[in-house]
Amino acid sequence: MKLQIIFIILACMIPIKCHAMGSYNEIGTILQNLFQEYSSADCTKYANDDEVYKSFPFELDFNSSKRKSSKTYAEKNANGNIIVLNINKQEYVPPSVFCLAELQELHIQRTKFRTFDLGLPIAIERLASTLINLTISDTPISYLPEQIGRLKRLQELKLLNTSLTTLPNSIxxxxxxxxxxxxGNKLISLPSTIINTHSLQTLILNNNADLRSIEALNGHSNLKVLQADNCQIERIPLNLSKLTDLKMSNNSLTDLSNIHTLGDKTNILVCFLQSQCIIARILTEVQPDARFISWIQSPLDCTQYNNGYEILSSFSFVTHLNPISSSSSQTYGLMDSNENVYYLNIANQKFVPLTVFCLKSLRELHIRNTSFYEFQLDDNSIHTLPSEIEFLAPSLTRFAVYDTPVAHLPEQIGKLRNLQWLTLSNIGLIDLPNSIGNLSSLKELRLHLNKLTSLPTTLANLRNLVFLSLDNNRQLRSVQFVNDLPTLQSLYTTNCSIECLPSNLPNLQLLYMSGNNLADLVNIRTLGNNSNLPKYFYFSKNRIHSVPPQIGYIRDLYRLDLDHNELTSLPLDLLNVTTLHDLYIRNNRFSITDLQIIAAKFKTTNPNLNLKY
Structure with a gap:
């Protein structure tokens, strides 16, 4: 229609001569020829497909054994008619293409249509009885004609990077x-009629940067896959009962209000929302989606439970109360005389029920080998401890998670002001939130067997911390943010990649730093200098090449392990440490003579020393 209007306007202009272009009548004739060429597409002059493709301004390869989109080729059926046509990087698409009698697949790449306004030619309707697959890529198309709706046999339509701005209602x-x-187009919205494409199962809208709404899809009866990354969509669709795959990274979503209406008739749900990937697969035989989705967006309502019994009965597993004998590998709870559950150990279950956070008197919670997600998540790096942990802030004093994927902690962890013991062991923890520094009552923090690479600066705020374990965080290179902790007595950092000693830990008694990258022991004098208790320092399997004279000033040094390092000498100051009971210097670079001299010296100054060399 746009082309017809332009043609009529130009054809009616006064035929004034133009030195550069000839007359307007000549321009009108050219436009008319172009219009008739594509709209009429007079196919009567071609007796068969051979005559059609001979009219093409390029050669076709009929001998290609494999389809290659980078080539211009065709495939014939037993009748000698072309059923597959791939046009790539040609000057233009010949109008006679639409005269192919049995064409089933038409693929056009980087080849323009010679329509005046770059619309898809209306002659496309001539392929209505045969065309099953239409692909146009990297070819400008400003719009689709209404005639596209006549392709009743079309099963697959791909329009990729065509600059398309609208879809016709006939879609x-x-x-x-x-x-x-x-x-990769320029769509702004979808037509309301798209709801009528009842056979549609997959819709891909990625990289339509101005697309703000897909509400026209609401209630679609058969859609299973919807991808709409890198758009400007503000709301997720609703009532897509068969949806199994939803990808909506990098949009303008602010909430997931309708997510419970998606995929309610399927047992698989895949959500890619705001650049976060959640892949959920059914683990139970019940309808899973409602519970899984509500866990993502619906607030936990604890008011529906009157007591601990009702909360425990909401669990999908049996919790034995006050058992005569108990084991950490069993799921059980302890209840006081007021029927308040104050201790809960969940072990080897499929998932932790969210309602566990409704136990308002819970003082100790232990999770062992039990996921916080009802569904298996393929990417462990996205596992997060539920933010509802803050519900336990008034009562929780001890919290432990073992062998359960939790890559991140929510900022709400910092609201557990009464928490004294926190253990997160072998959970794949990647980082700690800054709010960890708000745990003002914390005494013990155990983070061994994880994937930490650094510690937050706020760790220095844990002024009551007595025990810290960071063993087997292989990529952890620094513990400088524990410097100056006034009450820290035990620090475990075995098998990390730490390069420098911590400093200014006046009450430190136990320091385990074997299997790191220490090159020296600078600042060792600042460790444990306010405590008169025995000091046990372990530095085996590092790269230590020297021990500073400061070693002589450590108060009450009892054991010093320097096995498997690069030492060639020891400072004289160490001879004067009469409290030293055990000294291990095996597998260093001492000469035999040096070792004999060292042993003789210590036999004189500290005859009770247990020297291993």
Whole structure:
């Protein structure tokens, strides 16, 4: 229609001569020829497909054994008619293409249509009885004609990087359409008629940067896969009962209000929301999606439970109360005389029920080998401890998670002001939130067997911390943010990659730093200098090449392990440490003579020393 209007206007202009272009009548004739060439597409002059493709301004390869989109080729059926045509990097698409009698697949790449306004030619309707697959990529198309709706056999339509701005209402008439890919265009909205494409199962809208709404899809009866990354969509769709795959990274979503209406008739749900990937697979035989989705977006309502019994009965497993004998590998709870559950150990279950955070008197919670997600998540790096942990802030004093994927802690962890013991062991923890520094009552923090690479600066705020374990965080290079902790007595950092000693830990008694990258022991004098208790320092399997004279000033040094380092000498100051009971210097670079001299010296100054060399 746009082309017809332009043609009529130009054809009616006064035929004034133009030195550069000839007359307007000549321009009108050219436009008319172009219009008739594509709209009429007079196919009567071609007796068969051979005559059609001979009219093409390029050669076709009929001998290609494998389809290659980078080539221009065709495939014939037993009748000698072309059923597959791939046009790539040609000057233009010949109008006679639409005269191919049995064409089933048409693929056009980097080849323009010679329409005046770059619309898809209306002659596309001539392929209505045969065309099953239409792909146009990297070819400008400003719009689709209404005639596209006549392709009743079309099952797959791909319009990729075509600059398409709108879809015609007739798109809803494509009754056989199963796959629609509109990636990399300039769509702003979808027509309301798209709801009528009842056979549509896959819709791809990625990289339509101005697309703000897909509400026209609401209630679609058969859509299973919807991808809409890198758009400007503000709301997720609703009532897509068969949806199994939803990808909506990098949009303008602010909430997931309708997510419980998606995929309620399927047992698989895949959500890619705000650049976060959650892949959920059914683990139970019950309808899973409602519970899984509500866990993502619906607030936990604890008011529906009157007591601990009702909360425990909401669990999907049996919790034995006050058992005569108990084991950490069993799930059990302890209840006081007021029927308050104050201790809970959940072990080897499928998932932790969210309602556990409704136990308002819970003082100790232990989770062992039990996921916080009802569904298996393929990517462990996205596991997060539920933010509802803050519900336990008034009562929780001890919290432990073992052998359960938790890559991140929510900022709400910092609200557990009464928490004294926190253990997160072998959970794949990647980082700690800054709010960890708000745990003002924390005495023991155990973070061994994780994937920490650094510690937050706020760790220095844990002024009551007595015990810290960071063993087997292989990529952890620094513990400088524990410097100056006034009450820290035990620090375990075995098998990390730490390069420098901590400093200014006046009450330190136990320091385990074997298996690190220490090159020296600078600042060792600042460790434990306010405590008269025995000091046990372990530095085996490092790269230590020297021990500073400061070693002589450590108060009450009892054991010093320097096995498996690069030492060639020891300072004289160490001879004067009469409290030293055990000294290990095996597998260093001492000469035999040096070792004999060292042993003789210590036999004189500290005859009770247990020297291993």
């Amino acid at each position: 809803g008439k494509l009754s056989s359409l199963v796959h629609l890919n509109l990636r």
